[in-house]
Amino acid sequence: MTEALTQTAPSNGQPLLEVKNLRMYFPVTQGIVLQRRVGEVKAVDDISFSINQGETLGLVGESGCGKTTTGRCILQLTRPTAGQILFDGEDITKYNNEQLREVRKKIQVIFQDPYSSLNPRMTIGQIIGEGPHVHKITTSKQETESRVKELLALTGLPTDLHSRYPHELSGGQRQRVGIARALSMNPSFIVCDEAVSALDVSIQAQVINLLEELQEKFGLTYLFIAHDLSVVRHISDRVAVMYLGHIAELAASRTLYELPLHPYTQALLSAVPIPDPVVEAEREHVILGGEVPSPLNPPPGCVFHPRCPIATDICRSEVPVFEEKRQGHWVACHHALSERNLAAIEGGKGQAQ
Amino acid sequence: MATLLEIQNLHTRFYTQGRVIKAVDGVSYGIDEGETLAVVGESGCGKSVTALSIMGLIPWPPGRITEGQVLYRGQDLLSMNAEQVRQIRGKEISMVFQEPMTSLNPVLTIERQLTETVESHVSLTKKAARQRAVEVLTQVGISDPERRLSQYPHQFSGGMRQRVMIAMALICNPNLILADEPTTALDVTIQAQILELMKELSKQYGAAMILITHNLGIVARYADRVNVMYAGRIIERSTAREIYGNPKHPYTLGLLNSVPRLDETVKKKLVPIEGQPPDLGADTPGCRFLPRCRLGDPQTCGGEFPPLIEVSPGHWSACFKFDQVGKVAS
Numbered sequence A: 001m002t003e004a005l006t007q008t009a010p011s012n013g014q015p016l017l018e019v020k021n022l023r024m025y026f027p028v029t030q031g032i033v034l035q036r037r038v039g040e041v042k043a044v045d046d047i048s049f050s051i052n053q054g055e056t057l058g059l060v061g062e063s064g065c066g067k068t069t070t071g072r073c074i075l076q077l078t079r080p081t082a083g084q085i086l087f088d089g090e091d092i093t094k095y096n097n098e099q100l101r102e103v104r105k106k107i108q109v110i111f112q113d114p115y116s117s118l119n120p121r122m123t124i125g126q127i128i129g130e131g132p133h134v135h136k137i138t139t140s141k142q143e144t145e146s147r148v149k150e151l152l153a154l155t156g157l158p159t160d161l162h163s164r165y166p167h168e169l170s171g172g173q174r175q176r177v178g179i180a181r182a183l184s185m186n187p188s189f190i191v192c193d194e195a196v197s198a199l200d201v202s203i204q205a206q207v208i209n210l211l212e213e214l215q216e217k218f219g220l221t222y223l224f225i226a227h228d229l230s231v232v233r234h235i236s237d238r239v240a241v242m243y244l245g246h247i248a249e250l251a252a253s254r255t256l257y258e259l260p261l262h263p264y265t266q267a268l269l270s271a272v273p274i275p276d277p278v279v280e281a282e283r284e285h286v287i288l289g290g291e292v293p294s295p296l297n298p299p300p301g302c303v304f305h306p307r308c309p310i311a312t313d314i315c316r317s318e319v320p321v322f323e324e325k326r327q328g329h330w331v332a333c334h335h336a337l338s339e340r341n342l343a344a345i346e347g348g349k350g351q352a353q
Numbered sequence B: 001m002a003t004l005l006e007i008q009n010l011h012t013r014f015y016t017q018g019r020v021i022k023a024v025d026g027v028s029y030g031i032d033e034g035e036t037l038a039v040v041g042e043s044g045c046g047k048s049v050t051a052l053s054i055m056g057l058i059p060w061p062p063g064r065i066t067e068g069q070v071l072y073r074g075q076d077l078l079s080m081n082a083e084q085v086r087q088i089r090g091k092e093i094s095m096v097f098q099e100p101m102t103s104l105n106p107v108l109t110i111e112r113q114l115t116e117t118v119e120s121h122v123s124l125t126k127k128a129a130r131q132r133a134v135e136v137l138t139q140v141g142i143s144d145p146e147r148r149l150s151q152y153p154h155q156f157s158g159g160m161r162q163r164v165m166i167a168m169a170l171i172c173n174p175n176l177i178l179a180d181e182p183t184t185a186l187d188v189t190i191q192a193q194i195l196e197l198m199k200e201l202s203k204q205y206g207a208a209m210i211l212i213t214h215n216l217g218i219v220a221r222y223a224d225r226v227n228v229m230y231a232g233r234i235i236e237r238s239t240a241r242e243i244y245g246n247p248k249h250p251y252t253l254g255l256l257n258s259v260p261r262l263d264e265t266v267k268k269k270l271v272p273i274e275g276q277p278p279d280l281g282a283d284t285p286g287c288r289f290l291p292r293c294r295l296g297d298p299q300t301c302g303g304e305f306p307p308l309i310e311v312s313p314g315h316w317s318a319c320f321k322f323d324q325v326g327k328v329a330s
């Protein structure tokens, strides 16, 4: 096991958030009256990473791999089974409710679904103004109102929107309201969970640009969760690739594309079509067989081995350690630096150019 | 190549809450035997309604095809009687939907759902139909098909259900497959599996495919020709290489500038299309894209709707200023 690993993937600068050996196991029960515990879903199984002040870390992976669960643990919406979450150097998993209330102002979230995350009975002004009012960031009605107007302007929304209701807004506008609400608390860290995934591409680009502008303006730090690798790579400084509760690979965005050391990352990159028919005609498509196994009953050894083209005996029995194989480049694969793997990466490149 | 299906001036409207939604507003396009044609555009632009119109699946109320023709090998599907249409739809033209759970019947076994189609269309015996079912399931990569036949949809994963949908679409040897966002709900590695499979099998069966999607990457990888739709109309049409390399409509260019590319080496700022797509129930004169267009001006573009014209051989654009697209700094 990788229990001994306490280092986290470093990069230059000061970490604002450090996740160490995080585990989140959900119990699976049977029976209605007398619930018996029959197993557990290892939604997140020993992951470690850090995010620097002002940085965007992308978190990608396929459905059910544990992205949202990771975000919810950081937000302390679920108490993790094990592991530490250091925010500004302090382990927030040890916080009491009073301390949590304080730190939650600093850690905000933007959800995927702008339709269901906004209370349909509240006006846009009430939705955005609620946090500052409750937490006494603003002290009078007028102050709250002017704060709301400021936030609407900041997120590119017309200020007369404050008296309207969510159903009267377009998807892109609702997502901006979600962003304005997150900003209302003057956070330093925002978890963006599929924040642009439901939007059409033209609107998606508007929201991505807005997130980038706000980051620059306020020095915000983002954990950007999404399944669209192109979007994640675009917005992130570094990217972590998750598979079945584990981090398979973590590297700078550019490195991840140019030198993907984990076979899963390679397959994921290859599966994403590039919007350019000339490039696509030249590219080699490595199609991964099979499907993601159930997290209720994950494969032994490396969780990726049943689908891995270069798996050997060791992969079927030993969990690979998530370690720094090259500078700033973390990989959990027994064969990351094997000749065969490096040749495969080179081969894929040759095809792509 | 001979034209297989030709849609001419199709109009489909929905009458709801005292409003008329012009979901499809004069769409014309043809698809040749064996080719893969993409229809791309953002949510609500009328891609699905066009496909449903071809299949005769527009629910009345509230929807109705008010004008146009859908010629299949020269015969108008819209003016045929029910029996003639039944012979073609589902057999020669089949459809793969975005969400397989809405089109698979949850209380019927996979066998029933597969064989029902063949038995009704090609009058095979029960045994032959079952054999055919096993054959297509094998082709779509479902292992142990004999056992799988007795299972129900909920016993399949999302990716497997989509494979069953494809098997259902292939079972009668169609000439045309309408694939409406066939992989949008799936993970990318599964999406790649399914799309490769569809490409492979459509080639093997010699079937043409209309691939409806909003994903510009999928279009680039799989389509021969592309129709770009905006607000119920086709606004540009050409080969995939022309559309991506030399777009002649500001909306197409805007879409291409909006998507981040996986292979970008230096980070380029995205250039979004400002504003929102138009309300299809509003009757505004002129080009529907004008309010969001960086190129247009009310004088040129605010009068009549720009017709789709051939601006160079095989390349069509519905823009009065097509010759300036991509030329001025935008």
Ligand SMILES: Nc1ncnc2c1ncn2[C@@H]1O[C@H](COP(=O)(O)OP(=O)(O)OP(=O)(O)O)[C@@H](O)[C@H]1O
Residues within 6 Å of the ligand: A026, A027, A041, A042, A043, A061, A062, A063, A064, A065, A066, A067, A068, A069, A070, A227, A295
């Ligand atoms: N409260 C819960 N109880 C039991 N299992 C859960 C719970 N929340 C999540 N899971 C399981 O944990 C795993 C990880 O789920 P999670 O939502 O984190 O995935 P994800 O990567 O966000 O997926 P998606 O891309 O679909 O949003 C899944 O198998 C899921 O079914």
Ligand SMILES: Nc1ncnc2c1ncn2[C@@H]1O[C@H](COP(=O)(O)OP(=O)(O)OP(=O)(O)O)[C@@H](O)[C@H]1O
Residues within 6 Å of the ligand: B014, B016, B021, B022, B023, B041, B042, B043, B044, B045, B046, B047, B048, B049, B050, B062, B063, B214, B280
């Ligand atoms: N049953 C219906 N009643 C009323 N309006 C409808 C109905 N079905 C579709 N519409 C309208 O017709 C227009 C076109 O819808 P359509 O489903 O074709 O869009 P689409 O291009 O397929 O979008 P998406 O990418 O979201 O699937 C939309 O404005 C939609 O609201």
Ligand SMILES: [Mg+2]
Residues within 6 Å of the ligand: A067, A068, A069
């Ligand atoms: Mg999630």
Ligand SMILES: [Mg+2]
Residues within 6 Å of the ligand: B047, B048, B049, B180, B181
């Ligand atoms: Mg649709």
